[in-house]
Amino acid sequence: MLLRSLRPLVRAVTYTRWLHLVIGAIVPLAAGLIYPGLSSPTLGDWLIAAALPVPVVAALALVPSARRAEGLQARLMLFPGKHARARGGKVLVDAVTGVSAAPSASWADRGRTALWLVFRMEAGLVAWIVSIWLLQCALVLVDTAVEEPVVGSLTPPAGPGTAFLAPLPLLVLLALVVAGGRLDEKVARRLLGPSVKERMTALEEKTERLLERNRIARELHDSLGHALTLAVVQAGAARAAKDPEFTDRALSVIEETGRAALEDLERVLLLLRETGRPRGASPGLDEAARLLDSARSSGAQVEAEVTGPVEDLPGPVSREAYRMLQEALTNALRHAGQVPVTVRVTAARSRLRLLVVNPLPEGRPPAVPGSGSGLRGIRERAALLGGEARSGVKDGAWRVDVTLPLR
Structure with missing residues (x-):
């Protein structure tokens, strides 16, 4: 005392x-x-x-x-x-x-x-x-x-x-x-x-930091999840095919996907470290061809249709739509396997619509609509941009339907 x-x-x-x-x-x-x-x-x-x-x-x-x-x-x-x-x-x-x-x-x-x-x-x-x-x-x-x-x-x-x-x-x-x-x-x-105003400003800054961390976590989940899913699917297909030429192509796809995932990981780590080094820009929807080619190389039959000036989309909409498409394709490969996948991207003057449809695998019960961290991330991304994301079974197929406003 x-x-x-x-x-x-x-x-x-x-x-x-x-x-x-x-x-x-x-x-x-x-x-x-x-x-x-x-x-x-x-x-x-x-x-x-x-x-x-x-x-x-x-x-x-x-x-x-x-x-x-x-x-x-x-x-x-x-x-x-x-x-x-x-x-x-x-x-x-x-x-x-x-x-x-x-x-x-x-x-x-x-x-x-x-x-x-x-x-x-x-x-x-x-x-x-x-x-x-x-x-x-x-x-x-x-x-x-x-x-x-x-x-x-x-x-x-x-x-x-x-x-x-x-x-x-x-x-x-x-x-x-x-x-x-x-x-x-x-x-x-x-x-x-x-003062009250200063408290509100500090609260807004804290909220922005939390949103930024959530966005970084979603990007890591989408990018690394997509890369690992493709690597697993490609490795399994190459082992089952027992074809040297197919194995070479699979290894090339795994290498390319892994390199892209490492670039995304380095960019995200730079954001977390907050260094003064320049940060690479996140990919946008105009680079969606890379995602589609990766999905096709894993054995999936991807039919894509892009309508409208995708390259002129606002930056945040284009980047978030790219991540949503990446997560939707990853889910299709992870849960349905090598099945036909239909991708429709429609860019109009006032909105962007993204639709990914794949048939349900035989003998596997359909997932609960809206379940899973990937689907939750898609909904959160859409909500932050003032849009809407819906997922579920319709006409015997799994659908991920996203609508984003452009104004």
Whole structure:
């Protein structure tokens, strides 16, 4: 218990917080030196010195950058550590400190900044006065030769035998240092914390990061799943055929598919590492011929029909449609085997439709519509683009039908 109570005294943050608090006394002390003067101040003089700078300090809060400066200073002195600094010069709402370093964006932000500046000034003045008084008390108690208090002094009288009481004011001062620093921290979180707008912005950024991670996970699933499915199908077909020429073609397809999967994997890893290296562009629907050729080389009979200017599709629609087609073909090869697959791609002025149909394998029960992570990924991709994806059995065949808006 004793060690726990003494732990704050060995932490540097305790004294940086006290310094941050006492710095606020500079303004009222400077004002008091001008008027009414602090040569022999009375209680009324201290009150005047504390009240005079309030309008000027409150007016300073009207400057938007004042909030940013106070937030950065509070982060640095009240919450020391790597999180105390704005990373890369970017204004952030720090999750560790809970203090915003953004300029004031509303009158509510300016009002809270004004309250913070007034609090720093007044609390700093009180901390400075109390610190000086306690130090004077300790010195007077040590100086046991002084029998009478100095006229006008706030320090208590001392006499012989009172030197052993000298540590008492210092202990009180240390306790006030710890308590004042914690009060300063709590008020900073309250008055310099993020506004509603900043919280919404931070929430939107977090949501975007989560969506980006989900997109990367889907891309890995689609790309690597497609490559592994083709490799397994090709290897099985080559072993069953026992034809050297067919085996060579199968190995070529496996090599090409594996190389493409490695390129996708490297691009996704670059996204995860967030390096400054250029990132390769994701394939679009205009490169769908590669997917169709890979499916055909595995033994599937793919009949494809593309209608409309596929090469002019918006980038996000083209890339997501490519991944949807990849997943639909992968599912057909994985669950149905070497069966005829019909692919219809229709690009109109207002929408894109993607239809993949394959017959159900004999002796195998149909899958539950919408089940599986691949089909769920197709639905999520379509929903993010404002479209719709449906899958299920119709007329004895498995259908994946995707409609995406182009506007």
